[in-house]
Amino acid sequence: MMTLTERIITIAICAFATMSTRFLPFLVFSEKRSTPKYITYLGKALPAAIFAMLIVYCLRNVNLFSGSNGIPEALAIIVTCALYFWKRQILIPIAGGTISYMLLVQFVF
Amino acid sequence: MTKTKRAVRRQALVAAFPYTVPIFAGFWFLGLAYGIYMNVSGFSFWYPMLMSLTVFGGSLEFVMVTMLLSPFTPIETLLLALMIQARHIFYGIAMLEKYKNLGWKRFYLYFSLCDETFSLNYTLDVPPGIDRGWFYFFISLLNHIYWFTGSTIGGLAGTLISFNTEGLDFVMTALFVVIFLEQWRKEKKHFTVLIGFIASISCLLLFGPETFLLPTMALILLLLTLFQKPIEKAGGLTADVSERTVNS
Numbered sequence: 448m449m450t451l452t453e454r455i456i457t458i459a460i461c462a463f464a465t466m467s468t469r470f471l472p473f474l475v476f477s478e479k480r481s482t483p484k485y486i487t488y489l490g491k492a493l494p495a496a497i498f499a500m501l502i503v504y505c506l507r508n509v510n511l512f513s514g515s516n517g518i519p520e521a522l523a524i525i526v527t528c529a530l531y532f533w534k535r536q537i538l539i540p541i542a543g544g545t546i547s548y549m550l551l552v553q554f555v556f
Numbered sequence: 557m558t559k560t561k562r563a564v565r566r567q568a569l570v571a572a573f574p575y576t577v578p579i580f581a582g583f584w585f586l587g588l589a590y591g592i593y594m595n596v597s598g599f600s601f602w603y604p605m606l607m608s609l610t611v612f613g614g615s616l617e618f619v620m621v622t623m624l625l626s627p628f629t630p631i632e633t634l635l636l637a638l639m640i641q642a643r644h645i646f647y648g649i650a651m652l653e654k655y656k657n658l659g660w661k662r663f664y665l666y667f668s669l670c671d672e673t674f675s676l677n678y679t680l681d682v683p684p685g686i687d688r689g690w691f692y693f694f695i696s697l698l699n700h701i702y703w704f705t706g707s708t709i710g711g712l713a714g715t716l717i718s719f720n721t722e723g724l725d726f727v728m729t730a731l732f733v734v735i736f737l738e739q740w741r742k743e744k745k746h747f748t749v750l751i752g753f754i755a756s757i758s759c760l761l762l763f764g765p766e767t768f769l770l771p772t773m774a775l776i777l778l779l780l781t782l783f784q785k786p787i788e789k790a791g792g793l794t795a796d797v798s799e800r801t802v803n804s
Contacts, residue, residue, distance in 0.1 A: 448625075449624060449626075449627070449628045450628075453628040454603075454624055456628075456630060457620070457623060457624060457628065457630070457633055458603075458606060458607055458610065458611070458620070458624075459610075460630055460633050460634050460637060461607075461611050461616055461617075461620055461623075461633065461637045462610040462611045463634075464616075464634055464637035464638045464641055465611050465612070465613050465616060465637065465641045465644070466667060467638070468638065468641040468642055468643075468644040468645050468648075469641075469644045469647070469648060469666050469667060469669045470648070470666050470667075471645055471648060472645060472648030472649045472651075472652060473648055473652065473655070473662070473666050476652055478656055478657065482652055485781075485784070486649060486652070487652075487653075488780075488784055488788065488793075489649050489650075489777075489780065490649050490650045490651075490652055490653060491650075491793040492748045492780045492784075492787060492793055493646050493649060493650050493748075493776070493780065494650045494678055494679075494739060494748075495736075495739050495740070495743060495746070495748040495749045495752060496748045496749065496751050496752030496755070496776045496780065497643070497646055497647075497650075497752065497776075498675065498732060498735055498736040498739050498749075498752065499736065499749050499751075499752025499753045499756060500643075500752050500755070500756040500769075500772055500773075500776065501671060501675070501732045501736075502729065502732050502733060502736055503753070503756035503757060503760060503772075504756070504769065505728055505729040505732055506729065507760060507765035507768070508765055519723075520726075520729070523726060523729075523730070524729070524730075524733055527730045527733045527734060528733065528737065531733075531734055531737050532737075537575065537578070537734050537738070538574065538577060538578065540730065540733075540734050541578040541727060541730040541731055541734055542578070544726065544729075544730035544733070545581070545723075545724065545726050545727040545730050548723045548726040548730075549722065549723035549724060549726070550723075551723070552722055552723040553722050553723060
């Protein structure tokens with residue numbers, strides 16, 4: 448068992464690690480100097496790839512070959528996309544997708 | 557006519573709030589779950605409260621429950637925390653331009669750059685007439701407050717809370733899907749999206765759900781670097797902030 452001090456140090460270490468990953472780019476590429484071309488390129492190229500990664504990350508525990516075979520996830524994503532292309536806004540597709548997923552896992556699957 | 561500072565702030569808050577509603581749902585659900593998890597693991601509500609305030613990163617905070625119940629290993633803790641949080645470096649690189657010239661507020665913006673805040677602040681166009689800095693600031697602050705209050709309430713209430721929330725966690729998936737579609741619409745070519753999917757799916761299959769993030773990030777970085785010339789040449793990147801404002 449950790450002592451209280453050790454627990455506080457552990458929390459402080461985790462806070463420090465998180466802050467250092469969040470501050471690092473801003474510290475390395477300060478506002479005053481111009482950013483290297485390669486970094487500017489990464490700044491533009493990374494987000495789309497990261498959003499794809501975050502979607503996969505959210506779905507990482509979905510098993511296509513057992514349980515509900517990922518069908519509720521697939522259906523709810525289709526609903527989300529359809530609502531997005533229909534309404535062209537953010538809130539309705541998120542709400543619609545989530546509610547349909549909840550209904551699917553609670554009542555259907 | 558110049559608006560008073562208070563009016564500028566209030567308008568930014570009013571403009572920012574609606575966008576944070578899905579995060580409110582997601583963070584209260586996940587935050588409550590996390591607080592309850594800490595409570596049943598034998599921790600007082602001070603722990604989830606303090607951790608949500610200072611660490612403010614969901615995945616690491618869940619892992620920390622196990623850490624805090626294990627023997628004290630500061631170096632391993634540091635390395636594990638750095639590995640879990642490494643993706644934030646990417647967020648910072650992407651936000652370098654948008655977080656420029658924002659005065660003291662930028663330090664809080666750096667501090668609070670979690671997955672969800674990054675997704676919103678990167679993708680959203682600041683509404684016309686709204687102060688950019690305060691808009692980003694309130695998106696970040698509201699999200700931080702949702703996570704903090706959710707996990708504290710969960711820590712206080714423990715197992716007293718029970719209602720059928722099964723599937724509510726999908727709100728985060730839906731958020732990222734919509735953010736993704738917003739990004740998709742802004743791009744002329746979709747090479748980088750393709751790289752993101754190929755890298756994460758192949759790493760997920762190779763390394764499994766627990767450890768695939770780091771190899772995925774390395775692979776994304778490698779592929780983006782290798783294909784920098786063709787991607788730039790084909791115009792497969794999002795327009796600049798300034799260009800986008802003119803177009804919209």
